[in-house]
Amino acid sequence: MKCAYTLFFLLFLCIATNAQVQPFGTVDTADLKLTSCNFEKDANAMVLCDRALVYYKYSTVVMEYHKRIKIFNDKGNDAAKVRIEYYGAHNDETISDLKAQTINLTNNTIEYTPVDKSQIYTQNVDKDTKAIVFTFPNIKPGSIVEFKYKWSTPYAGNFPQWTFQEAIPVRYSELKSEFSRDYTFKFIKRVYQKMAVDTSYFTNGKNINQGKTFIWALNNIHSFKEEPYTGSTNDNTEHLLIQVSFLERTWLNLVKNLLDDIDFGNELDTRILLNKEINIVDKISVLPTQDEKIAYIYNLVKSSMKYNDQTGIYTDNEIKRAWSKKEGNAAEINLIVYHFLKKAGINASLLLVNTRGRIEPYYASTRQLNRVVCYIPADSAKQYYVLDAVSKSAVYNQIPYYLLNSNALMVNPETKASSFITLQNLSPARKVVYVNAEITPDGTMKGATQINCFSYNRTSVAKRYKDDGEKKYIEYLRDDNNNLKISALKVENLDVDSLPLTQNIDFSLELSGSDENYIYFSPNLFTQLNTNPFLSEDRFSDIDFKFLNNFIISGRYKIPAGYKIDALPKMVNILMPDKSISFKRVVAEDDGFVIVHYTISYKKSYYVKEDYPDLKAFYQKLHEMLNEQIVLKKT
Numbered sequence: 001m002k003c004a005y006t007l008f009f010l011l012f013l014c015i016a017t018n019a020q021v022q023p024f025g026t027v028d029t030a031d032l033k034l035t036s037c038n039f040e041k042d043a044n045a046m047v048l049c050d051r052a053l054v055y056y057k058y059s060t061v062v063m064e065y066h067k068r069i070k071i072f073n074d075k076g077n078d079a080a081k082v083r084i085e086y087y088g089a090h091n092d093e094t095i096s097d098l099k100a101q102t103i104n105l106t107n108n109t110i111e112y113t114p115v116d117k118s119q120i121y122t123q124n125v126d127k128d129t130k131a132i133v134f135t136f137p138n139i140k141p142g143s144i145v146e147f148k149y150k151w152s153t154p155y156a157g158n159f160p161q162w163t164f165q166e167a168i169p170v171r172y173s174e175l176k177s178e179f180s181r182d183y184t185f186k187f188i189k190r191v192y193q194k195m196a197v198d199t200s201y202f203t204n205g206k207n208i209n210q211g212k213t214f215i216w217a218l219n220n221i222h223s224f225k226e227e228p229y230t231g232s233t234n235d236n237t238e239h240l241l242i243q244v245s246f247l248e249r250t251w252l253n254l255v256k257n258l259l260d261d262i263d264f265g266n267e268l269d270t271r272i273l274l275n276k277e278i279n280i281v282d283k284i285s286v287l288p289t290q291d292e293k294i295a296y297i298y299n300l301v302k303s304s305m306k307y308n309d310q311t312g313i314y315t316d317n318e319i320k321r322a323w324s325k326k327e328g329n330a331a332e333i334n335l336i337v338y339h340f341l342k343k344a345g346i347n348a349s350l351l352l353v354n355t356r357g358r359i360e361p362y363y364a365s366t367r368q369l370n371r372v373v374c375y376i377p378a379d380s381a382k383q384y385y386v387l388d389a390v391s392k393s394a395v396y397n398q399i400p401y402y403l404l405n406s407n408a409l410m411v412n413p414e415t416k417a418s419s420f421i422t423l424q425n426l427s428p429a430r431k432v433v434y435v436n437a438e439i440t441p442d443g444t445m446k447g448a449t450q451i452n453c454f455s456y457n458r459t460s461v462a463k464r465y466k467d468d469g470e471k472k473y474i475e476y477l478r479d480d481n482n483n484l485k486i487s488a489l490k491v492e493n494l495d496v497d498s499l500p501l502t503q504n505i506d507f508s509l510e511l512s513g514s515d516e517n518y519i520y521f522s523p524n525l526f527t528q529l530n531t532n533p534f535l536s537e538d539r540f541s542d543i544d545f546k547f548l549n550n551f552i553i554s555g556r557y558k559i560p561a562g563y564k565i566d567a568l569p570k571m572v573n574i575l576m577p578d579k580s581i582s583f584k585r586v587v588a589e590d591d592g593f594v595i596v597h598y599t600i601s602y603k604k605s606y607y608v609k610e611d612y613p614d615l616k617a618f619y620q621k622l623h624e625m626l627n628e629q630i631v632l633k634k635t
Helices: 002-018 029-033 074-080 251-259 277-285 290-304 319-325 330-343 455-468 470-478 609-626
Strands: 045-057 060-071 081-087 094-106 109-114 121-124 129-135 144-153 170-180 185-190 197-202 210-221 239-244 349-353 371-376 385-387 406-412 417-423 429-440 444-453 484-492 501-510 518-521 549-558 563-567 572-575 581-590 593-602 630-634
Touching (some): 029 094, 094 129, 277 290, 455 501, 470 484, 572 609
Parallel strands (some): 429 549
Antiparallel strands (some): 045 060, 081 129, 094 109, 197 210, 371 385, 484 501, 581 593
C-alpha cells in the first residue's frame, strides 16, 4: 500500500510539473494576454518556462532544450536577442535541430512567425568557442518568443550546468536528468529558495543504459539585479552543477593534462627564445632588487603587447610569435610575463582564475577557468604579487581588482603541484581628505581641499580621471551638489604608482538653508560618501567591498566675524556588531575655527547577505553622523 501511494505521488508530481508548460508551438492564450509578471510587477519581460531534458545515448550526453519568453513592453525587446555559446572546436559540442518563432495574438487569432534560417548566424568567439546568434522577428508588446535545440557532446563527463536565475524573472525553470547507471554523479546546488520539485525515481526513459532520473525545478524566481557592491553574477545566481565522477576528474588530473597540453604546458619551456630576449635579460640582471625586476618585466610586457580581447587559458599562437607581433590573447601575454620572470631567476608560479567569479573547488572543470596570470610568493616584507599584464590600468604590486576576494588554482609548473588560494589584500587602501576653508557672513564657504588616495583608491581615481577627462571628472567631484563650484583642480603623481595620487582643489560652496541668523554646514565634502548605498529592505546578493578601506576626513573651518558656534556634533565612536567597521568623530572649536576629524576603518571586505541587516543599520547611523550639521549663530 505504501509503495503504491509513493508511485502514485511521483506520477502525480510529474504530471503536475509538466502541466505547467506546453510543448514547443503550443501556447496558452492567457499567456498571450498577460500584461505583467505577477511576482515582479516592474519587469519588462519574463521567462515563462526554461527547461531541459538531459540524457545519455551510450557515452554521448544529449540535452533537449526549450525556452519561452514573454515580452511586456519595448524595453523588454533585448530578451528577444539570443546568444548560445558552446565549445565548437573539434566537435567537442554540437548544436542541432534549432527552431525559433515569435507568437502574437492579433484579433484573437494566434499568429506564428518563424525565425528564418538565413537570420541565424554562427560566430567564432575564440579558438574553442562558437556562438549561435539570432533575433526574433515581429516583436511587439505582448509577444511570446520561444526556441528549442538539441545540444550534444561525445564526452560523457561534460554534463551541462543549469542556471535557474536570470536577468529577468523566471516563472518556471526545470532540469530533468536521466543518468546512466554506468557512472556516478556529484550534485552541487546553489539554491536559496524552496524547490518546487526536487525528486528522483527509477523509470525507463531515453537513456539506453537507464539509471536514476532526477527532476529539479523552481517557481517564481526573481530577476538577478545588480545591488550596490554586488560581487559576480555567477557567484550570486541560483544554479546547479552536476559532475560525473567516474572519470576521476580532479584538479590534480586537470593540472596534469594542462601541463601536457601543446597550447599551455609546451609554452612554459624556458628553452624558448623570444625576439631580443638576450638584451632584455641583460637589462633585468643589473636591476638591484627583485621588486624592480618584477616591475620592469611587468611594465615591459604590458606596454609592448596589444590585447586582442580574447581571454582564456590556452594560447592561440606560440608565445614566440605573439611577442614578435606584439599582439596576443590573455594567455599569450601573461605566459610571456612568466617566461621573462623565469629567465630572470624569479620564483614564479601560475594562477588559473575565473574573471566571472569564484571557482567552485568541488567541481573540477576547465570551463570554470578563463584566464592564467602569474604569481610570485611574498618575501618577508611584502605581500605576494599577482600579475595580469592584460589590464592597462593595473599595477604590478597590487592584486588585480577583478580578482579580489576570489579564489585561484595555483600551479607550480616545475613541481606540478597545485592548490587553491584566496586572493585578498589585507592592507587598507587609504583616502585622506583635508579641507581648509573660510565661511563668510553671507553663508558662503571658500577654500582649498587636498585629497590623497593610496592603493586601490589611487588606481580607481587615476582610471576615472584618464577615461573621463578633467571636465567630466570635476562633475564627479561635485557629486550632484549644484551649490558647489570648483574653480581649480591640480592632479599630481597621476602616473607615479609608488606615490599617492594627490588632488588639490579650489572651491566655493553656497551653504543652503542658511539665513540672516544661522549658518549650517556639513564637513562631509569631497568624500563621495554623501549617499547611503544600503537603503533596500532586502538583500539578494552578498556584499563585496573588494578591499579594506580607511577614510580620514579632516577639516579646519574659520568662523565668520559676528558668529559663534550654536551646535556641534558630539564626539562618537560606533562599531558594527562584529567590530568589522568603526566610525569615530571628533569636532571641536579652536581659536575661531571649527576643527573636525572623522575616521572610518574596515577590517572586513566581504559580507554574506545574511549580514545585511547589521550592515544596513550601521550604515544608517554612519550617514546620519557624516551628514550631521554644524550650526553657527549670529551674535
